[in-house]
Amino acid sequence: MQPIDHGVLEKSGRGSGGEADPIDALGRAMTKILRHEAATFNLDLRSDGYCKVDELLKIGMKTRAGIPLSSHSVEEVLQAVKQDNKQRFSTTREDGTLYIRANQGHSIKEVLSDHLLREISSTDKIPVCIHGTYKHALPSILESGLKVMGRNHVHFATGLPDENGVISGMRSSCQVLIYLDTEKAMADGMKFYVSDNNVVLTEGFEGCVPCEYFEKVVEWPSKRVIVGPLDRASPAKDARQL
Structure with missing residues (x-):
């Protein structure tokens, strides 16, 4: 299936101006989707906030660097997680499948406090x-x-x-x-x-x-x-x- 181009993530926010770093831009896009816009892209989030990384990478929305999420690799997702200075993400593997979530900041009501947090x-x-x-x-x-x-x-x-x-x-x-x-x-x-x-x-x-x-x-x-x-x-x- 061809990914759908959902447009470009807005270029405002931290560090705007100049050419965007592709990994930083990927992290920003993941933050926005995992906290607020999963339903917009029919991304299935569990009540603990986790979704499958391969499902996230099917989204065709372009980051502020002009690169569709669907053009990024799992390795680049993990790199964005690692270099995020506020540790906004967690990842886990279950039965060989890699999952990712935003650690906090959600507006999605289906993500439950008792499942996401301690x-x-x-x-x-x-x-x-x-x-x-x-x-x-x-x-x-x-x-x-x-x-x-x-x-x-x-x-x-x-x-x-x-x-x-x-x-x-x-x-x-x-x-x-x-x-x-x-x-x-x-x-x-x-x-x-x-x-x-x-x-x-x-x-x-x-x-x-x-x-x-x-x-x-x-x-x-x-x-x-x-x-x-x-x-x-x-x-x-x-x-x-x-």
């Missing part, structure tokens, strides 16, 4: 839990909490952007850090999970982590406190300090 049973496992965001988003967050925004989870890192071992969970360009009171949140029944690349995730309550669970909010990288523990009852006013 539930965190104690706050001892996540002594620090931080969400990175931007100044323009903070007023809305302090009014209505952190929302999943079309994805399945709100994402958190287990440390600061410049710390060793923090490879994913927030963008390095973030301007504001929101520290979560995980002890209070878990006591109230909020479930937390961790992905294979050590991102902490939660569905919150009905897709939202309310402000009452914010431990503090600080400006980054100055570390100036915007909202402290005593301010959490009415944090929205503190956004004016930015």
Whole structure:
């Protein structure tokens, strides 16, 4: 069967401009499909997020390097997985068949938290839990909490952007850090999970982590406190300090 050309993946995003590296472009395309667009290409994802690599490589969509996925090899897929600096993918072999998945970031509802991720049973496992965001988003967050925004989870890192071992969970360009009171949140029944690349995730309550669970909010990288523990009852006013 001839692969269908589904068009070119948009050229915006990290590292745009200039000629795209074919392996980097392949990784971007796989991220988008495995997190958000499997149904668009009739790609069968299991509830744990895995799909067959040979099925992924039947897709004719061109990457931002202008190369159809169907022209890439299994070896190039494995190379893209290996060189991804945020460890966005996992692979596994079952009965000789190679599978791949995105470790987190899904908007596909058929991918289930309990199958994709490991539930965190104690706050001892996540002594620090931080969400990175931007100044323009903070007023809305302090009014209505952190929302999943079309994805399945709100994402958190287990440390600061410049710390060793923090490879994913927030963008390095973030301007504001929101520290979560995980002890209070878990006591109230909020479930937390961790992905294979050590991102902490939660569905919150009905897709939202309310402000009452914010431990503090600080400006980054100055570390100036915007909202402290005593301010959490009415944090929205503190956004004016930015």
